[in-house]
Amino acid sequence: MxxxxxxxxxxxxxxxxxxxxxxxxxxxxxxxxxxxxxxxxxxxxxxxxxxxxxxxxxxxxxxxxxxxxxxxxxxxxxxPDVPLDARLPEFTVTLDAAPAPDDLVTLGDSxxxxxxxxxxxxxxxxxxxxxxxxxxxxxxxxxxxxxxxxxxxxxxxxxxxxxxxxxxRQPASGGRQQREVVRAFLTAARDGRFEQLLEILHPEVKFTVHTANGTFVTLGATEVAIRARVAGSAARGHAATVNGRPGVISWNEDGTPRSLLAFTVAEGLITEITAVVDPAELALMDLPDPF
Known part of the structure; x- marks a missing residue:
C-alpha cells in the first residue's frame, strides 16, 4: 500500500x-x-x-x-464519473446444472x-x-x-x-415459478408475441442493455415489449443463476461468451432485465465455460 x-x-x-x-x-x-x-x-x-x-x-x-x-x-x-444506469453490474454466474450459489441466509464473510x-x-x-x-x-x-x-x-x-x-430474498419455493415466467418471456420475445409480453412485464419494468456502443435503458412495459427481441435473440443459451436471480448465458461457436441476461421477478411479473452483449465486457467477466 x-x-x-x-x-x-x-x-x-x-x-x-x-x-x-x-x-x-x-x-x-x-x-x-x-x-x-x-x-x-x-x-x-x-x-x-x-x-x-x-x-x-x-x-x-x-x-x-x-x-x-x-x-x-x-x-x-x-x-461519481459514471452514471448509475451506465454502470455494468458485477455478476456472480452459476449454471443451473452446477452447485447452487450460497443462500442469502448464510450471512458470513462468504x-x-x-x-x-x-x-x-x-x-x-x-x-x-x-x-x-x-x-x-x-x-x-x-x-x-x-x-x-x-x-x-x-x-x-x-x-x-x-x-x-x-x-x-427470492424464496426457494418460488424459484421454479420465476423461471417459468422468464421462459415465457423469452419465448414470447423470440416469437414476437406483443400481447403476451405485456402480460408478463411489470408496467414499470426497466430493461438495461450493455452493448459495444454504450448502455441503453428502456422503461415501461410497452417500450420494453417493443425492444424485447434483443433479449429473445440473445437468450438462446443455458439457464443460469445470476446474482441469485434467474438468468441465461449463451456462447459463440468458439466457446467465448455471447450474451448474459439477468431477470428480476416479483409476484409473477418481470420488474427488471439486464442484458450484456458487449464482447469486451463479457470477456472481462469470470463466466462459466459451456458444456
Missing part, C-alpha cells in the same frame, strides 16, 4: 486488517474501486493518529471504514453479490447497521457510535434492515 513501509509496525498491523476492511467497504458500497479508496483513506487517517490512544486497532479501523463508507453512501459519491443486490434497497444507515452487525458481528454499541444512535436504537435499525433483506 502506498505510504507504508514493511518495517513499520503500524503499517504491518494495518495490512493484517486490510482484507477485512476491504470486505466491509465493498459490502457497504458494492464497488471494488470505491472499497479500495475507502481503505486507503482509512490508512491515511491512521497515519495521522496517535496510535497510543487506540486500544483496539481492528475495532478502530472498522469504525473509520464504516464512517467513510456511510459518508460516501449519503453523498451518493460511489462511482456472502456474495446476491446479497449486494438486496442491500441496494436499504437506506445508508440500515445498510451500515446490517452489514456491520449481521455480516461482520460488530456490536450494536459500536455501530451506534458511528450513527450517533443508542445501542437500542441501532438494534431496532438492524432488525428493520434484516426484515427488508429477508423480504427481498
Amino acid at each position: 502506498a505510504g507504508t513501509h514493511p518495517a513499520d509496525p503500524i503499517a504491518h498491523a494495518f495490512e493484517s486488517h486490510r482484507d477485512r476492511l476491504r470486505a466491509v467497504a465493498y459490502r457497504m458500497l458494492g464497488s471494488h474501486a470505491d472499497a479500495e479508496d475507502v481503505v486507503q483513506e482509512a490508512w491515511l487517517r491512521l497515519s495521522r493518529q496517535d496510535t497510543d490512544t487506540i486500544d483496539n486497532l481492528g475495532g478502530w479501523l472498522t469504525t473509520v471504514v464504516g464512517r467513510i463508507s456511510l459518508d460516501v453512501l449519503r453523498a451518493g459519491r460511489t462511482q 456472502v456474495g453479490l446476491a446479497l449486494l443486490t438486496v442491500l441496494d434497497s436499504l437506506r445508508p444507515d440500515e445498510r451500515l447497521a446490517f452489514v456491520l452487525h449481521d455480516v461482520f458481528a460488530v456490536p450494536h454499541g459500536e455501530i451506534g457510535a458511528i450513527l450517533d444512535k443508542s445501542a437500542d436504537a441501532t438494534k431496532m435499525l438492524t432488525s428493520r434492515a434484516r426484515r427488508k433483506v429477508r423480504a427481498a
